[in-house]
Amino acid sequence: MTVSPFARALDTALDRSVVPGFSKIGYAVRRRLPTWPADPAIGALAGRHVAVTGATSGLGTATARQLSDLGAHVHLIVRNTDKAADIAAELRGASTTWKCDIGDLDSVRDCAARILADGPPLDGLVHNAGAMPPERAESPQGHELSMSIHVLGPVLLTELLRPAMKGRDARVVFVTSGGMYTQKLPVDDPDYTHGEYSGSTAYARSKRTQVELLPILTTRWARDGISVYAMHPGWAATPGVTDSLPAFDKVMGPVLRNVDTGADTTTWLIASQPRPRGGGLWMDRRERPTSFLPRTRPTSDERRRIWEWAAQAVDLTP
Numbered sequence: 001m002t003v004s005p006f007a008r009a010l011d012t013a014l015d016r017s018v019v020p021g022f023s024k025i026g027y028a029v030r031r032r033l034p035t036w037p038a039d040p041a042i043g044a045l046a047g048r049h050v051a052v053t054g055a056t057s058g059l060g061t062a063t064a065r066q067l068s069d070l071g072a073h074v075h076l077i078v079r080n081t082d083k084a085a086d087i088a089a090e091l092r093g094a095s096t097t098w099k100c101d102i103g104d105l106d107s108v109r110d111c112a113a114r115i116l117a118d119g120p121p122l123d124g125l126v127h128n129a130g131a132m133p134p135e136r137a138e139s140p141q142g143h144e145l146s147m148s149i150h151v152l153g154p155v156l157l158t159e160l161l162r163p164a165m166k167g168r169d170a171r172v173v174f175v176t177s178g179g180m181y182t183q184k185l186p187v188d189d190p191d192y193t194h195g196e197y198s199g200s201t202a203y204a205r206s207k208r209t210q211v212e213l214l215p216i217l218t219t220r221w222a223r224d225g226i227s228v229y230a231m232h233p234g235w236a237a238t239p240g241v242t243d244s245l246p247a248f249d250k251v252m253g254p255v256l257r258n259v260d261t262g263a264d265t266t267t268w269l270i271a272s273q274p275r276p277r278g279g280g281l282w283m284d285r286r287e288r289p290t291s292f293l294p295r296t297r298p299t300s301d302e303r304r305r306i307w308e309w310a311a312q313a314v315d316l317t318p
């Protein structure tokens with residue numbers, strides 16, 4: 001394909017301008033550019049097993065539906081199995097539900113053990129479950145809850161499910177957030193024990209941590225042939241946005257993406273061929289910068305330190 005310099009420049013300009021780029025306008029414009037990658041083929045995931053955390057709402061439900069439409073057997077990893085039954089009933093293909101509170105490392109261990117014992121090998125794992133606790137809260141293991149749900153639980157779940165993904169060219173996607181662009185890596189206080197707590201800051205710090213762990217996780221999981229990605233969905237209208245950010249929801253409502261548009265890049269990263277390059281941050285089917293502000297760009301030593309903290313928190317050898 002001839003890459004149009006104009007199309008690339010326009011796509012990049014949308015990124016830098018944030019509001020148009022993150023909204024439904026960005027998706028609509030990019031989709032019409034000649035640089036837009038092809039959709040996954042019909043039936044691209046036939047015979048594949050892909051797990052999605054937080055599949056009971058918003059982007060997670062849309063991701064499960066899109067993966068199912070492409071032929072995948074979808075594994076719904078959820079904390080509310082009644083809600084999951086309604087979602088499963090609407091999927092085109094087969095699914096299996098696994099109960100798990102991603103913010104609780106004991107629950108993650110229990111879920112992974114059940115999947116390893118009773119489940120099939122996995123070809124993909126989407127870390128979509130997310131929350132923005134309004135007050136500082138801790139996981140049962142004593143870690144700040146945003147960090148636990150977005151970083152510790154997903155890292156542990158992937159580590160434990162490595163045997164199920166080994167040698168299958170599996171893909172792991174962290175659903176992060178553009179909010180992470182505002183924050184630097186919280187190397188000195190990953191559990192947010194100092195300063196006045198802000199739910200949106202904690203959320204953005206944990207999302208920054210997901211992205212900055214990518215180089216280390218990519219090297220670590222490549223040994224099992226696993227590719228790892230982060231993607232950010234832009235701004236999509238979901239129950240999570242309505243509940244956690246009501247003012248933002250009210251002002252931005254008319255330009256928010258729908259859930260299918262928000263989930264598009266996750267599904268594309270799991271299903272497209274050839275396999276997209278691993279280890280980076282993606283949005284709208286293109287790899288994006290991980291920092292726009294120099295103050296948010298960590299050193300490799302800071303990445304190593306946050307990894308050592310996370311590895312210790314989930315009892316891994318770094």
Ligand SMILES: NC(=O)c1ccc[n+]([C@@H]2O[C@H](COP(=O)([O-])OP(=O)(O)OC[C@H]3O[C@@H](n4cnc5c(N)ncnc54)[C@H](OP(=O)(O)O)[C@@H]3O)[C@@H](O)[C@H]2O)c1
Pocket residue numbers: 053054055056057058059060077078079080083100101102103104127128129130131149175176177178232233234235236237238239240241262
């Ligand atoms: N919507 C956006 O514009 C946007 C922007 C940037 C990033 N994101 C990210 O996209 C992901 C999905 O967000 P959304 O907007 O679709 O939010 P949502 O509608 O609130 O859905 C969140 C999902 O995560 C699940 N969840 C939360 N805490 C969990 C836990 N401890 N264990 C297991 N599951 C848990 C929820 O389960 P229940 O149904 O049981 O509550 C729900 O299924 C999140 O990671 C979010 O940070 C969204």
